[in-house]
Amino acid sequence: ACSSKYVLSALHPMWQGPLVAPGGNRQSPIDIRVRKSVFDPHLKPLTPDYDPRTCSQIWNNGYSFLVEYDDTTDKSTLKGGPLEDNFRLCQFHFHWGESNAWGSEHTVDRRLFPAELHMVHWNSDKYSRFEEAVMEENGLAVIGVFLKIGKRHEGLQKLVDVLPAVRHKDSVVEFTRFDPACLLPSNIDDYWTYAGSLTTPPLTEAVTWIIMKQHIEVSHDQLAVFRSLLFTSAEEEVQKSMVNNFRVQQSLQGRTVRSSFT
Numbered sequence: 167a168c169s170s171k172y173v174l175s176a177l178h179p180m181w182q183g184p185l186v187a188p189g190g191n192r193q194s195p196i197d198i199r200v201r202k203s204v205f206d207p208h209l210k211p212l213t214p215d216y217d218p219r220t221c222s223q224i225w226n227n228g229y230s231f232l233v234e235y236d237d238t239t240d241k242s243t244l245k246g247g248p249l250e251d252n253f254r255l256c257q258f259h260f261h262w263g264e265s266n267a268w269g270s271e272h273t274v275d276r277r278l279f280p281a282e283l284h285m286v287h288w289n290s291d292k293y294s295r296f297e298e299a300v301m302e303e304n305g306l307a308v309i310g311v312f313l314k315i316g317k318r319h320e321g322l323q324k325l326v327d328v329l330p331a332v333r334h335k336d337s338v339v340e341f342t343r344f345d346p347a348c349l350l351p352s353n354i355d356d357y358w359t360y361a362g363s364l365t366t367p368p369l370t371e372a373v374t375w376i377i378m379k380q381h382i383e384v385s386h387d388q389l390a391v392f393r394s395l396l397f398t399s400a401e402e403e404v405q406k407s408m409v410n411n412f413r414v415q416q417s418l419q420g421r422t423v424r425s426s427f428t
């Protein structure tokens with residue numbers, strides 16, 4: 167798995183923490199200006215190949231809840247798209263708002279979504295573990311999917327049902343046989359891609375971002391359960407609702423956002 171609770175808890179609360187990484191010129195998230203994105207005909211279709219049996223646990227790391235995958239073998243992988251190498255899925259998580267009016271980290275022509283899914287992968291052709299890849303340029307690939315409020319997402323419900331068990335920071339529960347592919351939109355051929363960073367500590371500029379054009383739908387009630395989570399651990403006197411766990415947007419600084427579609 168690719169978690170390291172000691173690294174992150176030392177930096178809490180990050181939302182008041184580093185707004186821009188020192189010397190960062192490829193920080194995330196950003197606003198995707200559709201008309202400024204450049205169609206790249208060489209971008210290939212994305213080929214995720216996930217094995218639900220590698221799903222291991224879900225935990226509240228004090229910023230979001232992470233669904234972690236066993237990344238000790240090449241069982242759940244991502245290839246193609248803008249990627250030259252093979253990448254291994256290590257975890258997925260979400261960012262959301264306190265209201266349905268905002269919550270996503272990326273925006274499309276300033277349009278905000280109530281939430282955003284991130285599927286985090288690391289380059290297993292070049293590195294032997296996540297901790298190594300996280301410090302390297304293009305060591306990581308993160309798929310971003312926007313969430314909209316609409317019909318209930320049947321695949322997501324298994325995850326929603328277990329969230330009360332990880333209500334407090336640092337709580338962990340076993341979570342198995344979850345196929346992350348069920349959270350991808352039906353069309354994964356249309357995406358934007360750009361060179362960026364993690365949006366939570368260590369904020370390293372290691373990420374090839376792949377943002378899906380098509381969103382997925384979840385119900386209002388499903389998203390409400392996300393908001394029942396807490397930033398704080400069970401011992402803390404003042405409990406803080408886990409909402410608005412998104413980073414402020416960063417400047418593009420001359421970067422080009424490519425699109426796989428016209």
Ligand SMILES: COc1cccc(CN2CCc3cc(OS(N)(=O)=O)c(OC)cc3C2)c1
Pocket residue numbers: 168169170173174227229230231259284286296297300308363364365366367368
């Ligand atoms: C050297 O720093 C680390 C080494 C190993 C694991 C970690 C934990 N970290 C990895 C990256 C990451 C990235 C996360 O968000 S994001 N938007 O993909 O940057 C995140 O959101 C809750 C959590 C984590 C967990 C940090």
Ligand SMILES: [Zn+2]
Pocket residue numbers: 259260261284365
């Ligand atoms: Zn994220």
